[in-house]
Amino acid sequence: xxxxxxxxxxxxxxxxxxxxxxxxxxxxxxxxxxxxxxxxxxxxxxxxxxxxxxxxxxxxxxxxxxxxxxxxxxxxxxxxxxxxxxxxxxxxxxxxxxxxxxxxxxxxxxxxxxxxxxxxxxxxxxxxxxxxxxxxxxxxxxxxxxxxxxxxxxxxxxxxxxxxxxxxxxxxxxxxxxxxxxxxxxxxxxxxxxxxxxxxxxxxxxxxxxxxxxxxxxxxxxxxxxxxxxxxxxxxxxxxxxxxxxxxxxxxxxxxxxxxxxxxxxxxxxxxxxxxxxxxxxxxxxxxxxxxxxxxxxxxxxxxxxxxxxxxxxxxxxxxxxxxxxxxxxxxxxxxxxxxxxxxxxxxxxxxxxxxxxxxxxxxxxxxxxxxxxxxxxxxxxxxxxxxxxxxxxxxxxxxxxxxxxxxxxxxxxxxxxxxxxxxxxxxxxxxxxxxxxxxxxxxxxxxxxxxxxxxxxxxxxxxxxxxxxxxxxxxxxxxxxxxxxx
Numbered sequence: 187x188x189x190x191x192x193x194x195x196x197x198x199x200x201x202x203x204x205x206x207x208x209x210x211x212x213x214x215x216x217x218x219x220x221x222x223x224x225x226x227x228x229x230x231x232x233x234x235x236x237x238x239x240x241x242x243x244x245x246x247x248x249x250x251x252x253x254x255x256x257x258x259x260x261x262x263x264x265x266x267x268x269x270x271x272x273x274x275x276x277x278x279x280x281x282x283x284x285x286x287x288x289x290x291x292x293x294x295x296x297x298x299x300x301x302x303x304x305x306x307x308x309x310x311x312x313x314x315x316x317x318x319x320x321x322x323x324x325x326x327x328x329x330x331x332x333x334x335x336x337x338x339x340x341x342x343x344x345x346x347x348x349x350x351x352x353x354x355x356x357x358x359x360x361x362x363x364x365x366x367x368x369x370x371x372x373x374x375x376x377x378x379x380x381x382x383x384x385x386x387x388x389x390x391x392x393x394x395x396x397x398x399x400x401x402x403x404x405x406x407x408x409x410x411x412x413x414x415x416x417x418x419x420x421x422x423x424x425x426x427x428x429x430x431x432x433x434x435x436x437x438x439x440x441x442x443x444x445x446x447x448x449x450x451x452x453x454x455x456x457x458x459x460x461x462x463x464x465x466x467x468x469x470x471x472x473x474x475x476x477x478x479x480x481x482x483x484x485x486x487x488x489x490x491x492x493x494x495x496x497x498x499x500x501x502x503x504x505x506x507x508x509x510x511x512x513x514x515x516x517x518x519x520x521x522x523x524x525x526x527x528x529x530x531x532x533x534x535x536x537x538x539x540x541x542x543x544x545x546x547x548x549x550x551x552x553x554x555x556x557x558x559x560x561x562x563x564x565x566x567x568x569x570x571x572x573x574x575x576x577x578x579x580x581x582x583x584x585x586x587x588x589x590x591x592x593x594x595x596x597x598x599x600x601x602x603x604x605x606x607x608x609x610x611x612x613x614x615x616x617x618x619x620x621x622x623x624x625x626x627x628x629x630x631x632x633x634x635x636x637x638x639x640x641x642x643x644x645x646x647x648x649x650x651x652x653x654x655x656x657x658x659x660x661x662x663x664x665x666x667x668x669x670x671x672x673x
Contacts, residue, residue, distance in 0.1 A: 189214050189349075189401040189402070190212055190213050190214060190401070190402045190403075190404070190483060191213060191214055191215050191216060191217070191348050191349075191401070191402070191403050191404070192205045192206050192213055192215075192216045192217075192403075192404045192406065193216065193217040193218070193275075193344065193403060193404070193405050193406070193428075194217075194218060194219070194221070194405065194406030194407070194408070194457075195218075195219040195220060195221075195315070195316040195332070195406070195407065195408040195411070196219070196220050196221055196284070196285060196314065196332075196408035196409055196456075197221070197406075197408055197409050197444075197456035197457040197459055198221075198405075198406030198407050198408050198411075198457055199218035199219050199220055199221030199406070199408075200218070200221045200222065200226070200238075200457060200459035201406045201457035201458070201459060201475070201476075201479075202216050202217065202218050202221075202404070202406050203216055203218055203221065203223070203224050203293065204224060204225075204459065204468070204469045204470075204473070204476060205404065205476060205479060205480075206269075206272070206274075207224045207254060207263055207264075207266075207269070207469075208263045208264065208469065208470050208471055208473070208476055209263075209264055209471075209476075209480060210263070210264040210265070210266070210268035210269050210272065211264040211265070211268055212264075212480070212483065213272075214272060214273075214348075215272045215273040215274060215275075215347075215348045216272075216274050216275070216348075217274070217275035217276075217277075217344040217347075217348060218274075218275070218276055218277070218290075218293060219277040219278075219315070219316055219317065220277065220278060220279075220282055220284065220285040220290065220314050220315070220408075221285060221289070221290070221293060221459075222238045222245060222285065222289040222290065222292055222293045222296075223245070223247060223250050223292050223293045223295075223296035223297075224250060224254060224296065224469055225250055225253055225254070225469040225470075226238035226245055226250060226289075226292075226459070227459060227460035227461065228246075228249075228250075228253075229460065229461035229466055229468075230460065230461075231460050231461075231462075233245075233460075234459070234460035237289075238285075238289055238459075238460075239284060239285050239286070239289065240286060241286050241288050241289070245289065245292055247292050247295060247296060250296060251296065251299050251300075254266060254300075257470055260620040260621070261471075261568075261618070261619065261620030261621035262467075262470045262471050262472075262620060262621050263470050263471060266300050269297070269300040269301060269302050270300060270301030270302070271301060271302070271303060272302045272303065273302070273303050273305070273347050273348045274297045274302045274303065274304045274305070275304075275305050275307070275343070275344040275347050275348065276290055276293050276294045276297075276304060276305070276306045276307070276308075277290070277306075277307045277308075277312075277317060277340065277344075278290030278291070278306075278307075278308050278312075279308075279310050279311060279312025279313060279314075279315075279317075279325070279326075279336075280308070280310070280311050280312070281311045281312055281313040281325075281326040281328070282312060282313055282314045282328070283313075283314070283328065284313075284314035284328060285314060287308065290306075290308070291308075294306045303347075305343075305344075305347045307340070307343065310325060310336050310338075311325060311326050311336075312325050312326065312334055312336050313325070313326050313327050313328035313329075313334060314328040314332065315327070315328065315332045315333055315334035316332060316333045316334070316408070316422070316426060317333075317334055317335075317336050317338075317340035318333055318334070318335065318340060318341065318425055318426055318427040319335060319338075319339055319341075319427055320333070320335070320424075320425040320426075320427050321333040321334040321335035321336075321425060322335075322425070323335065325337065330410070331411065331418065331421045331422070331425070332408055332410070332411060333421070333422065333425045333426070339427070340427075341355070341426075341427040341428060341430075341431055342354075342355075342431075345403075345428075345431055345435070345437075349401070349435065352431060352434075352435050353431075353434040353435050354434060355427065355430035355431045355433070355434060356430045356431075356433040356434050357430075358430070359389070359429040359430055359432070359433060360391070360392060360433050361389055361390050361391035361392055361394070361395070361429065361432060361433055362389070362390050362392075362395065363387055363388070363389045363420075363423065363429070364387065364388050364389075364390065365385055365386070365387055366385075366386050366387070366388060367384060367385075367386075368382050368383060368384055368385065368386040368442065368443065368478070368482075369384055369499070370497065370498045370499055371478045371479075371481035371482050371485065371498065371500070372474075372478045372500065373474055373477075373478070373500050373501075373502050373667060374499075374500065374501050374502045374552075375499035375500065375501065375552060377478070378445065380458075380463065380465070380474040380475055380478065381444055381445060381446070381447050381451070381452045381455070381458065381462070381463065381475070382442070382443065382444055382445060382475060382478060383412060383413060383414050383443035383444065383445045385413055385414065385443055386440075386441065386442050386443050386482065387413070387420070387423055387440075387441040387443070388438065388439070388440050388441065388486075389423070389428075389429045389432055389438065389439040389441070390438050391432050391433045391436065391437070391438070392433075393433075393436055394436060394437075394438050398436050399436065400436040400437060400438050401435075401436065401437050401438070402437070402438050402439075402440060402483065402486060403428060403432070403437050403438070403439045403440070404440045404442065404479065404483065405422075405423075405426060405428055405439055405440065405441050406442065406457060407422040407441070407443070407444070408422075408456070409454040409455060409456040410454050410455060411455075412443045412444050412445055412455040413443050414443065414445050414455075415445065415446065415454075415455040422441070423441050438486065440482060440483070440486065442478075442479050442482060444456065444457050444475075447462070447463065451463050457475060458473070458474075458475045466663065467663075467664065471621045471622050472567055472621070472622055472664050481498070481500070481669075485498065497557075497671060497672055497673060498669065498670070498671045498672075499552070499553065499669070499670060500667050500668070500669045500670075501548050501549065501550065501552060501553075501667060501668045501669075501670070502665045502666075502667055503546045503547055503548055503661075503665045503666040503667070503668070504547040504548065504549060504641075505665055506597070507545075507547035507592075507596050507597050507598070507641075508526070508531060508544070508545065508546050508547055508598070508661075508665075508666070509522055509523065509526055509531070509544070509545055509597070509598030510522070510523040510526065510531045510532045510533070510542050510543060510544040510545070510598070511523060511542070511543055511544075511545070511598060511599075511600055511602050511603040512532070512536065512538070512540035512541065512542050512603075513540060513541055513543075513600075513603045513604070514540065514541070515541060515651045517603055517604040520600035520601065520602075520603040520604070521600055522598055522599065522600060523542060525659075526662075527662075528662075529569060529570055529659040529662060530569035530570070530659035530660050530661050530662030531544035531546075531646075531659065531660050531661050531666075532544065532657055532658075532659055533575060533584065533646055533647075533648065533657060533658050533659075533660065534571075534575030534578075534648060534652050534656050534657035534658055535575065535578070535651065535652035535654070535655055535656055535657055536655070536657050537572075537655055539655075541648075541651050541652070542657060543602075543603050543645060543646060543647040544645070544646045544647075544660070545593060545598050545602050545643055545644070545645050545646075546564065546643065546644040546645075546646070546666050546668075547592070547596060547641055547642075547643055548641065548642050548643075548644070548668045549640075549641060550636050550637050550638060550640070550641070550642040550668070550670075551637070551638065551639050551640050551641075553636070553638060553670055553672065554672070555638070557672035557673065558672055558673055559633045559636060559670055559671070559672050560633075560671050560672055560673055561627050561628075561633075561670070561671040562627065562628045562632070562633060562636065562668060562669065562670040562671070563613065563624045563625045563626065563627050563628065563668075563669055564586055564613065564615070564624070564625045564644055564666060564667070564668050564669075565622055565623070565624045565625070565666065565667045565668075565669065566615060566622065566623055566624075566625075566646075566660045566661060566666055567621070567622045567660060567661050567662075567663075567664040567666070568618055568619060568620050568621060568622070568623070568658065568659075568660060569658075569659040569660055569661065569662035569663070570658075570659045570662075571619070571656075571657055571658035571659060572655065572656065572657055573654070573655060573656030573657070574617060574619075574656055575648055575652050575656040575657055575658055576616075576617035576648075577617075577656070578652040578653050578654050578656040579650055579652075579653050582648050582649060582650050582652070583614050583648065583649040583650075584614060584615040584616075584617075584646060584647075584648055584649075585610070585611045585612075585613070585614055585646070585647055585648070585649055586611075586612055586613040586614065586615065586625050586628070586632070586644055586645070586646060587607040587609065587610045587611065587612065587644065587645040587646075587647065588607065588608060588609040588612045588613075588628060588631075588632040588635040588636065588642065588643075588644055589605075589607040589608045589609075589635065589642065589643040589644075589645065590608045590635045590636070590637045590642065591637050591640060591641060591642070591643070592641050592643055593605045593607070593643045593645065596641055596643075602643075602645065605645075607635075607643075607645060608631075608635035609628075609629065609631040609632045609634070609635040611629075611649075612628045612629045612631060612632025612635070613625040613626045613627065613628050613629065613632060614626050615646070624669075636670070642668075644668070
């Protein structure tokens, strides 16, 4: 996909900004109605309510800017230099008492600090809503379905800014709206576990389906606007006035869907912009909803086809069965490491002179029966480290061994350090010092070793013993994942 943009309203506006900032190497611009700057809530619901919707607390714009720059330096978001020159559209109505005007002012200023080209529409009396010529509500209203008609074409305004220029909209949409399975892109194949719907939607104009080069717009509804929220249905999709422009401007529109949790974490089906369900990475690489939407974006590729339903899933490792083992250079005296909960899973040579290997356990019986695996890779998250175990010795390689079943017991034990595996060295994880890193695809032997009826163990080990103290800890707070594709 040559150009990708995010747009959203309220919680969807926050998510649109999070996607753009976290993956500014993928997203080329963004539009946000009634929302504030990136990571505004700072993992704090009270701050979300009092500083990022109301003005009873300072939202700390200087801190938010510095956090973004720090994350960029650490590789937790894409380089902030990508934001310079990106088109950004910000909208705030004076009648919006849900997300008050100073919060949107801060979003405009936030982007300006990174050199984005901001167009800020703050000239209407709009209530808290997406603005569209198809809106059933009058401009000043804040009420279901939170889509207001303010007497102008906001979509022409925002798309014209994002794309440079636009052709006028079609009278009625003539493309195809397809429902797809969001489970295929969510951690562990369970969209509901991260407050996402099983159902997502994508609108594809006929021109895109016929092979035209098309751009992608990711459109994110607000709270209570999801398809499955209390019968809300497709109102946002139908009335956002994006599909009409998609037909005449070669745009695919992806409509991911959030749902309420059964707990009090997210009763209104909002996108995660304050860290609910304990997802502290919600606004950066590794955020569960961000990564799920990114998987959808990647699945669209460049050919204009909808995300396929059910040919890909991501499994989280079984934390209780993960662990690491340390041993002497020849494998003698192995013992199970004890610092997993403190630092993560160890790899490389520790300060005690022992060599660490890690074992990941995946329930691969959840892969649909009767499907043939075509690709798979493991993804790790950097926690901490010392030195570079990849350069000691020069050219060292972190390998992934695949074993059909458990290496002995399904929980980690000392013998796992040197146990024979079904498909040794099936993939490689290249050097990284922050954020996440995915391995190369498993080899043919590695795919064949995946246990379709139970557990598959992956062992991570360096090809050569380090010549000096150099190690890395991975996956302290975020479980490793195994992404598989099948047909």
